[in-house]
Structure formats: C-alpha cells, structure tokens
Amino acid sequence: MQFTYYGQSCFQVVLGGKKILFDPFISPNPLAKDIDIKSIMPDFILISHGHGDHIADAATIALQSGATVVTSPEVSAFLAKQGVQNMRELNHGGPVSFDFGKVRAVNAVHSSGLPDGSYGGNPMGFVIRSEEKSFYFAGDTALTMDMQLIPLFGKMDFAVFPIGGNYTMDYNDAVIAADFSKVDKVIGVHYNTFPPITIDTKEALDAFNSKGKELLLPSIGETINL
Numbered sequence: 001m002q003f004t005y006y007g008q009s010c011f012q013v014v015l016g017g018k019k020i021l022f023d024p025f026i027s028p029n030p031l032a033k034d035i036d037i038k039s040i041m042p043d044f045i046l047i048s049h050g051h052g053d054h055i056a057d058a059a060t061i062a063l064q065s066g067a068t069v070v071t072s073p074e075v076s077a078f079l080a081k082q083g084v085q086n087m088r089e090l091n092h093g094g095p096v097s098f099d100f101g102k103v104r105a106v107n108a109v110h111s112s113g114l115p116d117g118s119y120g121g122n123p124m125g126f127v128i129r130s131e132e133k134s135f136y137f138a139g140d141t142a143l144t145m146d147m148q149l150i151p152l153f154g155k156m157d158f159a160v161f162p163i164g165g166n167y168t169m170d171y172n173d174a175v176i177a178a179d180f181s182k183v184d185k186v187i188g189v190h191y192n193t194f195p196p197i198t199i200d201t202k203e204a205l206d207a208f209n210s211k212g213k214e215l216l217l218p219s220i221g222e223t224i225n226l
Contacts, residue, residue, distance in 0.1 A: 001133045001226045005218040006040075007032035008053050009140065009162065009189045015130055016100035018043040022126075022137060022160075023054035024061050031193060032220050037061060044098065047071035048139030049112035050078065050120025053193070059084050070096075070103060074121030078114045092124060095153075101130025104153060108141035110168065133157045133226065136181055140190065143173040147180035158226060159183040162190030163204055163215075164197030171204035175211050185226075187216045 002014040009023040010032075021042035026032045037057055045067045047055055055075065059082035062069050069079060069087040076087045088096065095102040104127040112120035125139040127150060136150050136159040150156060159181055162168035168190055169177060178186050186208065191199050201217055208215035218224050 002223055003187065003218070003226050004223040005187075005189070005220055006035055007220040008193045009048070009160075010054075011160065011187075011189065012040070012042060013128075013133075013135075015128070015132055018098075018100040020044045020046060020100060020128075021061065021067070022046050023048055023139075024057040025053045025055070026057050027060075028052070028056050029193060035221055038064065041065040042067045044100070045069045045071075046103070046126055046137075047075055048108065048125060048137070049110060049123035050075045050114040051112065051140070052115045054140070055079075055115065062086070068098075070098075072105075072112075072121040072124065074112075074119060075114070078116070078118065078120070092122065095127075095129070101128060101132075101134075103128055106136075106150070107144065107146045108139040109144045110140040110142070127153050127156070129154055135159060136183065138162065138177065140168050143169045143177055143180075145180070147177050150181035156181060156183050158185040158187060160187045160189055163188040164191030164193075164199055166196040168197075171199060171207050171215070175207055175213065178208075178213050179211075184212070185214045185216065187218070 019042040095104040105124040108123040110123040163171040
C-alpha cells in the first residue's frame, strides 16, 4: 500500500485501487510549498475534524477531483456552503462500507471549531479496514483509554498518530497509544509545523525504539510502501 505524506496531518493512501486523502492542509503550510494541490486527485477525502489545519484545502480538492468527502455532519454542512455536494456523513459508531473497505469513526479527545467560528461537531479518528491493509488514524487527540478498543475491531497493520504535543499527545504518549491499540508500526504526523509542536525527531525515534516499536517519519512529499 502506498502512503504519501503532505505535511501536518495530511496524507494519502492508495487502497483497493482508490486514492484516499486525509485532513487536507497543504497550501497554507509553508513546509509544503513544493506540493501542487492541483495535482492531487483523490477518490475520497476523509476529514477528522473542523480545524483549519485539517480542512483548509478540502473544498478546493473536493471540487477539482469530484472526490467523495467523508466526515461529520457539522463539517459536511460547512463544506456544503463552499459548494461541495458529493459527501457521505458519518459519526461515531458502526462501520460504513465504501469501495475500498470499511470506515469506522472512533473517539478523539480534542476540540473541533470550524474556521468561521461555528460549531464543528465532535472530533474523530478513523479505523480503516480492508482486505489489503487495515490501519488506525487517530486524528487530533490526547492519549485516551478508548484506544484500547481499537484491537477489538481487528488487527491493525499500522497506526497514524499525532506526536507533536501541546494540542495533541506527544511522542511519549504515542508510544503508549501504540501499546493500547496493539500496533508496532506508527507513522508520526502533526509535528514541526508550528513552534508549539516542534520536537526532537531523534528523541521521538528513540522513544519508540526503546519499546521495540517502529516510528516512521516520511518527508513532506515522500511516498513510502507499507
């Protein structure tokens, strides 16, 4: 499975022949200045919550690609005002089936105001299950005991965790989150974009290695195979 990192918490996977983009925040991110969003043409866009650093390019990419946006009712309503029509709402609960597999929205401990100041609904993470790969994207969240539910939904091949601290869990908490969700491979996101979430990447890698786990930190624009 291909995984392409676009900075902050934005990434794209290719699963079941479909391109799935998560939390699109590219054009306002100076670290992602070399990424041309016009070239990003996903089949689906999954949005974990309404903060600007997860939704900034959602409408633009959705409209240019015709992608189906999968997110909460509140974020859907916000995007509808920007002309996005192809959307599938979901909320915390049972899985929803798509061409590439099943998506389950799970709890995230965070906030979710929208860029216009309106209510953004509850933040969420996603459990993605398919015949090819299964993984857990935590979204923006603190460490929570609810992560112990993740293995009950099936074995995850890897997880995508925020590791920058301040607004979310840091890399030390992410090691515990990996234990809770029973994954040994983690892709770190939501770090080094702004001063409050700047980290020592060597310390982060060492924290995972010391517990026998693998932390992957792809560069912005890099594609890795999982």
